Amino acid sequence: MDNVMPSDKERSFVDILKSIAPYIAIAFIILSYLGFAGDFIRIKVDGNKTYYTLASILSDFSFSCNFLVWIGVLLPAAAIALIAFFPKKKEMIFASMAIMIVSTVFTFIIKDLYASKFKNAESSFALWGVWMPSFMAISTFILLLSTCESEAYTVTDICECGMLIAMAFVLNFIKLFSMPTGGSINLQMVPLFILALRRGPIKGFVACGLVYGLLTCLTDGYGLATFPFDYLIGFGSTCVLGFVSKVVFDSKRKFYDYVGILLIVAGGIVATCLRLLGSTISSMVLYDYTFADGIVYNAAYIPLQGLFALIVTVALYGPLQKLNKIYPVR
Incomplete structure (x- = not known):
């Protein structure tokens, strides 16, 4: 009989984790927007480094792939809306996960896309640029675990x-x-x-x-x-x-x-x-x-x-x- 109570508690704790997992994912999605806080990427051309913020990239409409950056930034908001309005619908949680996969991939390639504007350029993420794709990836993984656990x-x-x-x-x-x-x-x-x-x-x-x-x-x-x-x-x-x-x-x-x-x-x-x-x-x-x-x-x-x-x-x-x-x- 002593072994019954711990298993029940453990099961209830797992159930609680499952129920709050989508909201933990929302928290990480919100944290990902810290990418706006400072320099996002650095571009090196002929030995000279120039830093660019995410806001400056979004406002650069001469950049042919600008719309892809906008998609990568705006899609997480759609994922948050789906989770907030349908927290118990596994199909909607899955749709949010799929959205975050696309958004994460788009965000990871921002530096390469923007570097294509310049000749013989090298690109890398700056300090704040690491935040966005990293937290997006974490939220995607949490949503993936949540959906796979329900299947x-x-x-x-x-x-x-x-x-x-x-x-x-x-x-x-x-x-x-x-x-x-x-x-x-x-x-x-x-x-x-x-x-x-x-x-x-x-x-x-x-x-x-x-x-x-x-x-x-x-x-x-x-x-x-x-x-x-x-x-x-x-x-x-x-x-x-x-x-x-x-x-x-x-x-x-x-x-x-x-x-x-x-x-x-x-x-x-x-x-x-x-x-x-x-x-x-x-x-x-x-x-x-x-x-x-x-x-x-x-x-x-x-x-x-x-x-x-x-x-x-x-x-x-x-x-x-x-x-x-x-x-x-x-």
């Missing part, structure tokens, strides 16, 4: 995710055709769309963004530097379809219900646009493309991949409805 992975989940990831991995090597400017068209996104629809946004992001993204990043041969934008955001974006899965597979839906089809198409379009944005930013950061050039290059194949994947996924909607009735996802 139980059954043997069925692992097996189905594994099979769909394996299908996507094989389809990645089966090219329908290659584009003259680079990139190829294949059907790798079809299993990822289905995975997100079947397993929801959280498991969809973990399976498609983290697992499949890392797997393809390691085998494509472009280096780990491409992982955050081309793979984590690129394939993790499929989790958008997970947000509509409950409506798409509602038992009241008719066979090939038009509302379900519209939601699949809308989710697929948003996911494809996010993948296009991620790959465009990767082109800007790694290959010194302008935003316009990056869009043109990646738009030659990513939208077509999304289109082919959507056509196949919509065609499979009816069989997926029947599958979900036989093997419903709880």
Whole structure:
């Protein structure tokens, strides 16, 4: 009997930590704005160092990537709003985590983006520039732990995710055709769309963004530097379809219900646009493309991949409805 009370106390303490974790994340997000307190980055050109505050970078509209800095700074406010208004909705906590991942990555690359304005420039974070991405990363990690803790992975989940990831991995090597400017068209996104629809946004992001993204990043041969934008955001974006899965597979839906089809198409379009944005930013950061050039290059194949994947996924909607009735996802 003496052993019962400590376990109950321990369990209640864990429950308390789970309930306040989103608010701890908010505190770290707010602390991240200390990046405005002083010098954010230093740029070294021909041996001369110049310090720039975050405010001066935001107000420099001659900087072509200025809008990306604004996105990185403003997105955390959206994450705070989602957590504050929906503290117990795990989907909203997950959406906040996804927002913070994007914002953290954008903030980490501010110094490299701004250095591209200058010829033969070297960049590094100044004292206050370390605060922002560091606290953003901490808040992202807390939100990730909070969402993953609320998701139980059954043997069925692992097996189905594994099979769909394996299908996507094989389809990645089966090219329908290659584009003259680079990139190829294949059907790798079809299993990822289905995975997100079947397993929801959280498991969809973990399976498609983290697992499949890392797997393809390691085998494509472009280096780990491409992982955050081309793979984590690129394939993790499929989790958008997970947000509509409950409506798409509602038992009241008719066979090939038009509302379900519209939601699949809308989710697929948003996911494809996010993948296009991620790959465009990767082109800007790694290959010194302008935003316009990056869009043109990646738009030659990513939208077509999304289109082919959507056509196949919509065609499979009816069989997926029947599958979900036989093997419903709880």
